[in-house]
Amino acid sequence: xxxxxxxxxxVRVLLTIPMVLILxxxxxxxxxxxxxxxxxxxxxxxxxxxxxxSFRAALGLDKPLHVQYVEFIxxxxxxxxxxxxxxxxxxxxEIKTFFPATVELALAxxxxxxxxxxxxxxFAAQHRKSAADYTIRILSILLYSLPIFWLGxxxxxxxxxxxxxxxxxxxxxxxxxxxxxxTGMYTVDALLTGNWPLFKDAAWxxxxxxxxxxxxxxxxxxxxxxxxxxxxxxxxFITAGRARGLRERTLVYRHGxxxxxxxxxxxxxxxxxxxxxxxxxxxxxxxxxxxxxLVVDRIYDRDFTxxxxxxxxxxxxxxxISLFVDILYGFLDPRIRY
Amino acid sequence: MTTTDILxxxxxxxxxxxxxxxxxxxxxxxxxxxxxxxxxxxxxxxxCGKSTLGKALxxxxxxxxxxxxxxxxxxxxxxxxxxxxxxxxxxxxRISMIFQDPMTSLNPVQxxxxxxxxxxxxxxxxxxxxxxxARAAELVDRLGINRNRLDDYPHQLSGGMxxxxxxxxxxxxxxDLVIADEATTSLDxxxxxxxxxxxxxxxxxxxxxxxxxxxSIGLVAELADRVAVMYAGRMAELADIHELFEQPQHPYTRxxxxxxxxxxxxxxxLYKMPGSPPDLVSPPSGCRFHPRCPEASEICSRQAPTFxxxxxxxxxxxxxxxxxxxxVSLEASS
Ligand SMILES: Nc1ncnc2c1ncn2[C@@H]1O[C@H](COP(=O)(O)OP(=O)(O)OP(=O)(O)O)[C@@H](O)[C@H]1O
Ligand SMILES: [Mg+2]
Numbered sequence: 001x002x003x004x005x006x007x008x009x010x011v012r013v014l015l016t017i018p019m020v021l022i023l024x025x026x027x028x029x030x031x032x033x034x035x036x037x038x039x040x041x042x043x044x045x046x047x048x049x050x051x052x053x054s055f056r057a058a059l060g061l062d063k064p065l066h067v068q069y070v071e072f073i074x075x076x077x078x079x080x081x082x083x084x085x086x087x088x089x090x091x092x093x094e095i096k097t098f099f100p101a102t103v104e105l106a107l108a109x110x111x112x113x114x115x116x117x118x119x120x121x122x123f124a125a126q127h128r129k130s131a132a133d134y135t136i137r138i139l140s141i142l143l144y145s146l147p148i149f150w151l152g153x154x155x156x157x158x159x160x161x162x163x164x165x166x167x168x169x170x171x172x173x174x175x176x177x178x179x180x181x182x183t184g185m186y187t188v189d190a191l192l193t194g195n196w197p198l199f200k201d202a203a204w205x206x207x208x209x210x211x212x213x214x215x216x217x218x219x220x221x222x223x224x225x226x227x228x229x230x231x232x233x234x235x236x237f238i239t240a241g242r243a244r245g246l247r248e249r250t251l252v253y254r255h256g257x258x259x260x261x262x263x264x265x266x267x268x269x270x271x272x273x274x275x276x277x278x279x280x281x282x283x284x285x286x287x288x289x290x291x292x293x294l295v296v297d298r299i300y301d302r303d304f305t306x307x308x309x310x311x312x313x314x315x316x317x318x319x320x321i322s323l324f325v326d327i328l329y330g331f332l333d334p335r336i337r338y
Numbered sequence: 339m340t341t342t343d344i345l346x347x348x349x350x351x352x353x354x355x356x357x358x359x360x361x362x363x364x365x366x367x368x369x370x371x372x373x374x375x376x377x378x379x380x381x382x383x384x385x386c387g388k389s390t391l392g393k394a395l396x397x398x399x400x401x402x403x404x405x406x407x408x409x410x411x412x413x414x415x416x417x418x419x420x421x422x423x424x425x426x427x428x429x430x431x432r433i434s435m436i437f438q439d440p441m442t443s444l445n446p447v448q449x450x451x452x453x454x455x456x457x458x459x460x461x462x463x464x465x466x467x468x469x470x471x472a473r474a475a476e477l478v479d480r481l482g483i484n485r486n487r488l489d490d491y492p493h494q495l496s497g498g499m500x501x502x503x504x505x506x507x508x509x510x511x512x513x514d515l516v517i518a519d520e521a522t523t524s525l526d527x528x529x530x531x532x533x534x535x536x537x538x539x540x541x542x543x544x545x546x547x548x549x550x551x552x553x554s555i556g557l558v559a560e561l562a563d564r565v566a567v568m569y570a571g572r573m574a575e576l577a578d579i580h581e582l583f584e585q586p587q588h589p590y591t592r593x594x595x596x597x598x599x600x601x602x603x604x605x606x607x608l609y610k611m612p613g614s615p616p617d618l619v620s621p622p623s624g625c626r627f628h629p630r631c632p633e634a635s636e637i638c639s640r641q642a643p644t645f646x647x648x649x650x651x652x653x654x655x656x657x658x659x660x661x662x663x664x665x666v667s668l669e670a671s672s
Contacts, residue, residue, distance in 0.1 A: 235442065236437060236439060236442035236443045237442060237443055237444055237445045237446070239398070239400075239437075239443075240435070240437055240443040240444070240504075240507075241445070242398060242429065243396060243398060243429055243430060243434065243435040243437075244429065244430035244434065244457045244460070244507060245426050245427060245428070245429040245430030245431055245457070245460055245461055246430075246456065246457070246460055247426065247460065250456075250460070255445050255448070258445075258447050258448070259445070259446065259447055262447075332447070333446075333447060334446075334447060334491040334493070334494075
């Protein structure tokens, strides 16, 4: 790694700190400033003042706001989001249980999005104004405008319940259990433990949800990739490459795509929040036990600490991912330096 | 050179662009030869079709343009008859091109060395990456770039070095013909001088044939053996450099040379040719230069002259040198 790249990464990491601080403060404030008393919400009408007070004291809600804030920050630094109001376990424990399912779904969807979006976009650009180009463009607009749950239901009806090829809910068939939780992503764990039947079952369950989410997001990537590739394929270095006898394939998929990757990776980073939001909708459609299910379930339970913890975790995650994307950007584009 | 050895014969080449205004004929029935081992300068005002002609010689005209006629006999083979795949194999290996702007002509996210190795390996697939790298190192050494710079990205090099990289790419497979399109325009004067010296050396060493497309008469004087002058998509005059500079025949060539500073010192003020180049969608009738020509006569607007060998090795496209035979035939017909 060059010194310039190291410096760029360092600066980018330092810039993330104030951003994270603002995020954490926002999450802290929102749940305390919004109307509604969590104690009252949990204990319901008719609880005595004493009961309410002891409930608040247990959660530290009776202390002055700034003291609460300092404690909250300290907790976050230790990766301690308090304990669940309804279950007596740490919120981080809950996240640990549900998050891997979301990651597995998000990664699989991102893969679908990347492969479908980037290649269809590059292909459309390469064969500009052909029938394939128009078809791809129309489909991409169509996909982008589809609601996730609708596409999910359609896939369930056709390939799922209809043809009976794929399961439409849960992560594993009844009776299947992972031998050992390592990453919490069942497909990965199955591969790590060499449990082939488990891998097949987990992957089989993953297909429809990840295609649903992946396809909906792929539309934007097709369009972005196509637009960028059209631009890039007009550039001098492509003409120069052609003059050196390079194949069209090489020009489009190596030279062109590598240059188009920079905006694509940026978009991927920016779309990550959308991916998580989409994952939550997909989880609901496919009864996928991930973070989306956790948040929705705990909102019904009025479990404020868990909801706060989960949201905070998501916020930190998005910040972390955007940092990662920027660093990746630095590696991909040798020209970018602070 | 006792008998001239012809490397590339261009016959009746026509290139058209489909534009909103109509069909634009950028190269209109152009015929000439490129001799093996020579530097042929190609000059003419902006927009007269020089770059289009250069690209057409590699069959690299892109939409909305198209080669609509002519024959391209390169070393005995008519390139117009080759399949796209066969044509691709020729590009970079037998005919290569140096472009105007070396910054934008190199892939910004690819290291210098990868440009060279991939060019070598696309034409010689059996060469290992390691061997290609070694060849690349040798090549850039020869061109005066430190081989430590091979792993740099284009933006890390100076303009002069980038242009040397472009040359090394053009020479990587020892191409017979190098087409240099405004290759020095983006360089400053000192770097340009170095570039010229280098080109002169390489020319001997690699036995190069160069088509030197340029605006700069000075550059042509410095390097070329023969000069072709283009006007509005057609060839105006082609001759040995000394003959052309000392006795320019075509009124357009004369005007062009008078407009160059330091060539005709006796002129007090720099000459400016009246008028401007025509619109190539609907060019003037007859000789396209006639509206700007101080010596135009009645026939010039009526009928186009033909590009013919007026004296051995001196080609002209002008009624001043074609009058007699034509008037004879005109008298005969009337
Ligand atoms: N892609 C294109 N589409 C439409 N017309 C074009 C295209 N490229 C070139 N032309 C037209 O063809 C004619 C010749 O252009 P060309 O670039 O070959 O000229 P040139 O002599 O190289 O000019 P310059 O000295 O400015 O580089 C011009 O009238 C130009 O407008
Ligand atoms: Mg040009």
